[in-house]
Amino acid sequence: MTTATTVKTWYLVHKWTSLVCTLFLLVICLTGLPLIFHHEIEHLFDEGKPVAELPADAPPASLDRIVAQAKALYPNEYVDYVYIDDHEPQVWVGMVPELGKAVEKGHAVRVDLRTAEVLHDGPPYAEDRFSFMGIMLALHVDLFAGLAGELFLGFMGLLFVVAIVSGVVLYGPFMKKLEFGTVRAARSTRLKWLDLHNLLGIVTLVWAFVVGLTGVINELSTPLFRLWQSTELPRILAPYQGRPVPTALASVQQAADTAMKALPDREVSFIAYPGNAFGSPHHYIVWLRGNTPLTSKLNSPVLVDGVTGELSAVARMPWYLTALEISRPLHFGDYGGMPLKILWTLLDLVTIVVLGSGLYLWIARRKATDARVAELVRRHQQATPQRSPA
Amino acid sequence: MTPRQRFWFIWGMPIALGVLSVFGLLAALLGTGAWHWASWVSLSILLLVIARYWWFPSPR
Numbered sequence: 001m002t003t004a005t006t007v008k009t010w011y012l013v014h015k016w017t018s019l020v021c022t023l024f025l026l027v028i029c030l031t032g033l034p035l036i037f038h039h040e041i042e043h044l045f046d047e048g049k050p051v052a053e054l055p056a057d058a059p060p061a062s063l064d065r066i067v068a069q070a071k072a073l074y075p076n077e078y079v080d081y082v083y084i085d086d087h088e089p090q091v092w093v094g095m096v097p098e099l100g101k102a103v104e105k106g107h108a109v110r111v112d113l114r115t116a117e118v119l120h121d122g123p124p125y126a127e128d129r130f131s132f133m134g135i136m137l138a139l140h141v142d143l144f145a146g147l148a149g150e151l152f153l154g155f156m157g158l159l160f161v162v163a164i165v166s167g168v169v170l171y172g173p174f175m176k177k178l179e180f181g182t183v184r185a186a187r188s189t190r191l192k193w194l195d196l197h198n199l200l201g202i203v204t205l206v207w208a209f210v211v212g213l214t215g216v217i218n219e220l221s222t223p224l225f226r227l228w229q230s231t232e233l234p235r236i237l238a239p240y241q242g243r244p245v246p247t248a249l250a251s252v253q254q255a256a257d258t259a260m261k262a263l264p265d266r267e268v269s270f271i272a273y274p275g276n277a278f279g280s281p282h283h284y285i286v287w288l289r290g291n292t293p294l295t296s297k298l299n300s301p302v303l304v305d306g307v308t309g310e311l312s313a314v315a316r317m318p319w320y321l322t323a324l325e326i327s328r329p330l331h332f333g334d335y336g337g338m339p340l341k342i343l344w345t346l347l348d349l350v351t352i353v354v355l356g357s358g359l360y361l362w363i364a365r366r367k368a369t370d371a372r373v374a375e376l377v378r379r380h381q382q383a384t385p386q387r388s389p390a
Numbered sequence: 391m392t393p394r395q396r397f398w399f400i401w402g403m404p405i406a407l408g409v410l411s412v413f414g415l416l417a418a419l420l421g422t423g424a425w426h427w428a429s430w431v432s433l434s435i436l437l438l439v440i441a442r443y444w445w446f447p448s449p450r
Contacts, residue, residue: 172400180403181443199443202404203436206411293422329419336418339430346437 004380007173011373014166021159022355029352031140036344048120051090051112061116063253066091069118070109082271089113099275154219161212173376197357200350207347214327224320225278236313240282245275250309258311259286259302266290274306282306297329
């Protein structure tokens with residue numbers, strides 16, 4: 001049973017969590033619109049060559065050959081990672097002039113998975129941050145402030161989730177006498193938008209809650225990976241303590257084969273080279289994705305010795321990394337074809353209306369809303385027997 | 391209205407739409423083909439509900 005004071009408390013929680021996060025959430029929702037279609041947009045402005053027209057069952061080239069193509073362009077640089085696209089038969093080979101400087105100096109060469117032909121020699125990530133999509137991504141994820149920005153926007157997302165929960169609690173008392181979907185359009189603009197705010201908010205509740213919460217989890221990806229590195233890896237890395245990053249590496253194709261033998265029925269999605277900032281100084285960390293709709297989103301890490309190419313360990317996937325991996329598709333909306341992306345766009349637009357109308361309700365008629373809450377409080381006090389001092 | 395009727399008067403539709411949303415979000419994640427269609431249809435219903443009450447408010 002909601003009492004008068006708790007209605008008021010929840011109202012204050014809803015008001016303040018919303019007020020603090022709304023402007024940031026509006027920016028996040030707006031920049032999220034092009035990001036839903038980042039794949040299509042990047043394709044449209046792609047300066048590289050398209051992948052070769054080959055039958056779907058054309059065999060992949062050896063990863064060694066693919067990496068050699070990238071190395072031929074930058075003979076003095078290190079390979080940082082290999083990422084195999086899950087949409088198109090292409091591979092990104094990450095390169096760094098200096099180990100551990102991927103953010104500042106890294107760049108990637110895109111190579112056809114079957115022909116090993118170079119498709120695009122990409123610009124440095126640092127430069128890409130100021131392309132249109134780079135700016136959209138930065139405004140959506142870290143406001144150009146790196147980890148601090150990620151944690152800040154993550155906190156804003158958390159406030160958004162609290163605003164959603166408190167909004168649901170308030171929905172009950174507000175809708176006590178109203179049929180679902182009532183929009184009192186004729187009486188006043190404020191009343192109409194209050195009803196629309198409630199309607200749009202309650203209908204998109206689960207979607208906004210899921211996208212909000214998975215957004216927060218995505219913002220925590222850097223600390224979560226660091227946690228995994230510092231808890232799971234030391235056990236495996238102990239015998240390698242104090243040795244430098246090896247320069248003569250085992251074949252990357254051999255590392256991939258070793259990993260796929262350790263976890264059959266999976267395919268390679270990502271290989272972090274020895275020295276990669278999110279990897280190990282001594283191992284290839286081979287991430288393998290499954291082949292069912294769900295497991296294709298879940299990657300499992302296998303550590304392969306960087307020098308011998310032999311299996312070191314199949315690392316355990318802690319629950320928080322699984323949560324992070326499952327949070328990606330549920331946040332991006334990229335797991336159900338173009339119709340799902342369009343639905344994501346429309347639901348995002350509805351959320352913008354909920355945020356905007358919430359802001360409007362606060363600015364336009366603060367007094368009227370406060371009076372309505374006072375009325376609700378009074379009604380509750382009348383409905384529940386008062387315990388007065390004798 | 392009894393307390394139970396009152397509860398369902400307020401929360402009936404929100405719960406139904408919430409269940410529909412969860413189904414819609416998971417269907418495309420766990421299946422392909424027909425499950426994708428099930429996901430698209432169930433999430434579209436949310437938007438249709440909004441359109442129905444926004445554009446055709448019941449006279450009051």
